[in-house]
């Protein structure tokens with residue numbers, strides 16, 4: 278049977294809010310903690326500070342069991358499980374900065390009550406060894422309070438694998454749940470926490486039906502250090518899968534092969550798999566760039582080279598320059614040229630522009646003297662802020678953007694771009710050059726519509 282738990286979620290950022298809301302929907306009593314008082318206000322009124330599919334609906338569905346406060350003590354005292362989901366930003370050397378995790382752990386430890394048992398879960402993506410460090414910090418604070426014998430607090434690693442835009446889907450229907458614990462009680466508590474997901478006994482929210490053929494997710498129990506490594510290895514592998522196909526794409530161009538055919542041809546081998554083999558402008562976002570950098574920094578700390586991960590990052594950066602080279606060749610130089618960029622978010626379905634290859638491309642083009650025009654269905658406001666002070670024109674509509682332009686770059690494969698009237702668009706251009714940075718369009722169709730079409734790897 279299901280026994281609801283009292284849960285404290287420290288940090289109501291992307292991971293904390295999505296996971297916390299899902300746990301409340303499943304029946305637990307969840308209190309989200311954040312230092313940002315304006316965020317707490319917003320959340321208390323039922324609004325989400327982040328754009329994520331279904332999140333506001335789920336907030337409403339779970340509201341009876343979902344609370345928000347800026348006080349760690351208030352959330353923690355009565356809790357059975359305390360999850361830390363605060364940010365771990367990159368330091369200058371690429372290392373993930375764990376100061377917010379440690380500060381949260383200290384504050385949590387200062388609020389624990391004698392005579393109780395707690396499970397403290399590290400959900401943030403943290404360098405290997407952080408779990409041990411958090412356990413140490415918690416014990417030190419408990420010692421200082423003279424409560425080392427009166428309070429049990431076990432620290433558990435529980436990395437997440439959420440995709441932006443699919444965060445709730447990935448929470449309800451994960452491929453696996455990873456728990457790194459030293460004590461059996463830690464594993465048991467997380468098994469209880471995730472039981473409705475592990476056994477799929479919950480009623481799916483109306484907007485997130487259980488996918489057909491979905492198999493129950495395995496619970497991977499391991500030691501904390503391996504759990505921490507799993508998260509980094511997973512993201513690095515996905516990133517290098519994309520970089521690999523991008524490397525092959527470059528060679529496809531030279532020899533006259535089509536990388537989209539190659540992706541399908543190799544991906545149907547289940548050992549390779551079809552997903553994450555879309556060649557293009559490369560990967561961005563809040564995870565792959567940061568986590569691969571952190572992995573390299575970890576290698577450096579232990580005096581161990583990771584040449585594959587390093588190469589994946591280099592190739593990823595090179596992809597942007599290759600698009601610039603294509604423009605340079607097609608336009609006989611980009612200086613003074615009017616170039617339109619379609620799509621600014623790091624992937625479709627989000628307004629997130631963090632580490633977006635497209636934003637980087639915009640900066641490189643400006644740097645090389647092009648007149649850059651940009652459009653995005655939802656990320657325009659974020660981009661305006663990020664590009665402040667640079668000479669760039671913002672457009673609400675792709676056709677207006679195309680008017681008088683000398684080249685277009687499709688940089689983020691928003692579905693709405695697929696439905697653009699390519700002939701009409703070509704008709705607005707001064708010179709109809711299209712660099713399809715995500716292989717969104719059919720080359721033949723684009724050419725028939727009047728474009729000089731340049732894809733990636735075909």
Ligand code: UDX
Nearest residue numbers: 438439440441519553554555559560561562564623624
């Ligand atoms: C990723 C992981 O998928 C997720 O498991 C982890 O928890 C966080 O990082 P996310 O950053 O939301 O999620 O984006 P994802 O959908 O994985 O895409 C990452 C980047 O790769 C995007 O910039 C996307 O455009 C790019 N990409 C993806 C490709 O260039 N080609 C592909 O075939 C797939």
